[in-house]
Amino acid sequence: MVIYGVALLAGCMMIGLVIGDLLGQLLGINANLGGVGIAMLLLIFVTGYLKVRGKLPEATASGIKFWNAMYIPIVVAMAASQNVAAAFSGGLVALLGGVLAVVLGLAMVPVFAGRRPRSSVVTDADEPRPESMTTHTAGR
Amino acid sequence: MLQSLYDLVDKYHLVAAFAVIGLTMYLAYWISERFTRGKLHGSAIAIMLGLALAYVGGKVTGGADGLADITLFSGLGLMGGGMLRDLAIIATAYGVRFEEVREAGVRGVMALFAGVVVSFVAGGLVAFGFGYTDPVAITTIGAGAVTYIVGPVTGATLGASSEVIALSIAAGLVKSILTMIATPMTARFIGLDNPRSAMIFGGMIGTTSGVAAGLAATDARLVPYGAMTATFYTGLGILLAPTVLFLAVRGLA
Numbered sequence: 487m488v489i490y491g492v493a494l495l496a497g498c499m500m501i502g503l504v505i506g507d508l509l510g511q512l513l514g515i516n517a518n519l520g521g522v523g524i525a526m527l528l529l530i531f532v533t534g535y536l537k538v539r540g541k542l543p544e545a546t547a548s549g550i551k552f553w554n555a556m557y558i559p560i561v562v563a564m565a566a567s568q569n570v571a572a573a574f575s576g577g578l579v580a581l582l583g584g585v586l587a588v589v590l591g592l593a594m595v596p597v598f599a600g601r602r603p604r605s606s607v608v609t610d611a612d613e614p615r616p617e618s619m620t621t622h623t624a625g626r
Numbered sequence: 627m628l629q630s631l632y633d634l635v636d637k638y639h640l641v642a643a644f645a646v647i648g649l650t651m652y653l654a655y656w657i658s659e660r661f662t663r664g665k666l667h668g669s670a671i672a673i674m675l676g677l678a679l680a681y682v683g684g685k686v687t688g689g690a691d692g693l694a695d696i697t698l699f700s701g702l703g704l705m706g707g708g709m710l711r712d713l714a715i716i717a718t719a720y721g722v723r724f725e726e727v728r729e730a731g732v733r734g735v736m737a738l739f740a741g742v743v744v745s746f747v748a749g750g751l752v753a754f755g756f757g758y759t760d761p762v763a764i765t766t767i768g769a770g771a772v773t774y775i776v777g778p779v780t781g782a783t784l785g786a787s788s789e790v791i792a793l794s795i796a797a798g799l800v801k802s803i804l805t806m807i808a809t810p811m812t813a814r815f816i817g818l819d820n821p822r823s824a825m826i827f828g829g830m831i832g833t834t835s836g837v838a839a840g841l842a843a844t845d846a847r848l849v850p851y852g853a854m855t856a857t858f859y860t861g862l863g864i865l866l867a868p869t870v871l872f873l874a875v876r877g878l879a
Contacts, residue, residue, distance in 0.1 A: 499716050510861060516779065519861035522712050522834075523854045526719035530727070533720055553717035557849065558669045559647045560714045561842045563706030564835055565676030565806060566650075567694035571684025573803050576796020579756045579767065584800025586748035587771040588808060591741055591830040595816040598737045598830070599823040 491549020498528040635698055643701030650675055670810045670843035677803060715838060715857075718850040727854065730822040734855045737829030742863050744830070745772045746871050749797055761876040763790045768875070769867035770794025771801060773833045776863035783868040802836035809840025818844060821851040828852035832859025 499522075506521020513519065533550070536542040573580070635642045654675055655668030662671075680692025689695030694703035704710070749771025753764045766786040770777025770793065777794025780786075786794075809818070809827075817823050828837050828851065837856040841849045 495713065495717055495720075499713055502716070506861070513865055515861060515864045517775075517861045517864045519865075520858040522715055523857035525712075525716045526722075526850060526854050526857075527724075527727070529716055529719045530722050530724050534724065547720075550717050550720045553714050554720055556710075557714040557718055558672070558842050558846060559644075559651060560706055560710050561839045562650060562654075562669075562672045562676045563643060563647050563702045564711055565673045565706070565839055566647075566679045566683070566699075567692045567702045567706045568677060568680045568803060568835065569684060569690045569799055570677050570681040570692060570803060571688075572690065573796055573799035574681070576793055576800065579752055579758075580770070580793050580796035581800055583749040583752040583767060583771045583797035584802075584804060586752055587745040587797075587801045588804045588831065590744050590748050591832075592808065592812050592816055592827075594737070594740060594744060594830050595818065595823055595827050598733050598740070598826045599817055600733075 488545050488549040488552075491546040491551075492553070493549075494532065494546070495529065495550050495553060498532060499525045501525065502528055632698065636700065639699075639701030640704050641701070643699065643705040646699060646702070647705065650679075667810060667843055669846070673806050673839050673843050677806065711835075711838065715849070715853045718846075718853065722850045726821045727825070727851070730825040730851070733822065734825035734829050737826040738832070738855055738858055738862060741830040741832050741859065742772055742866055743871070745801070745832070746863075746867060749794075750875060758790075759879065761872065761879045762786050764879070765867060765872045765875045766790050766794045767797060768871065769863065770797035772798070772863040772867060773860045774798025774802060775860050776867055779864050780867040780872075784872060798833065801831075802833045805831050805833060805836030806839040806843065809836075810843040813844045818848070821848065824848035824851035825855050828855035829859065832856050832863070834860065 502523070502525025503518060503521035505524050506518040509519040510517050529550075533542060573584070651668070651672050654672035658664055658666055658668035658671050683693035683696050683699070684690070687695040691703050693699045694706070746768040750764045750768030753767035758764050758767065762784045763786060765784060766777060766781035767790060769780035774795045775798070777798050778791050781791040781794055813819065816827075818827055824841065827841070831837050831840070834853070834856050837852050838849065841852045
């Protein structure tokens, strides 16, 4: 059933958030430390385990895939609810500080990545992700 | 008639948001295909459209949530809010191979620490250049350049003035919004086309909304890798900025 997939996703998220919260409390910071990342790792392990044992039927998987495919629309909604006006009204200090942080951050990516690995993106998802694969044909 | 329509959209705000975003996506992909022949991703255009609308919304209402502050579009706040965003980010991990994550793991963690420090130094230097000499102000603005959450949390801990805290939030917002726009444009030059560089990118930039949208506009397959490291970034920033980094600034000042 589709809800099993959604529930699995939600369960991973809640467990991850609880762990992230506990980590934050342990370190004495008032924030969730990596709860989402932990939830992602959990989802990778749990779905991997179930798939190998043939216990992840298509209906269940589609409950996860739906939210996967909703990612870009959700991000667009997020962009539309950002405080863009405040970012532009913060003055030169805020503008330059933010810009410099992004420029330096982007410039450091190849430094840390080093020599290019031969493999590019490989996933063992059952089918290509619609959002990334159909860009060039969309709207035709 | 118009009033009842208005009430209806307000009452069913999330469903209305789905429709609005669907339309925006359609328009964005149409523009991408028609005017850039698919060279600029439809998702990148959709995100820029979203940001432009958010600017208009913020200007019109004076609120903090962009277009979502306009009652007709309040559902956008829920759809694009932290809860559904995180759920969708986690769902992108479905189908990722753990080996790929593990291979880039060490570099990702290194990038995470470097990313917090580099952003902090960038923000701090700019603050210093503009004549701020108080270590608390320099630290708070530096922390704002880490993310717009680290800034105010650090400022509150250190007792910064509300003006400085507002500046730190603005710096973080600039970073987040610029990341959304600049990532798809620079991806080719920084080799952002594989899981490893995506994890490093997530660690270097870190601001979750910026990374999430920047990678979505570049290549949606990279999202889980970048998001995984980025999700640790704000927590690490809150841990380092008011403590080690503040002490370093005070030592130098």
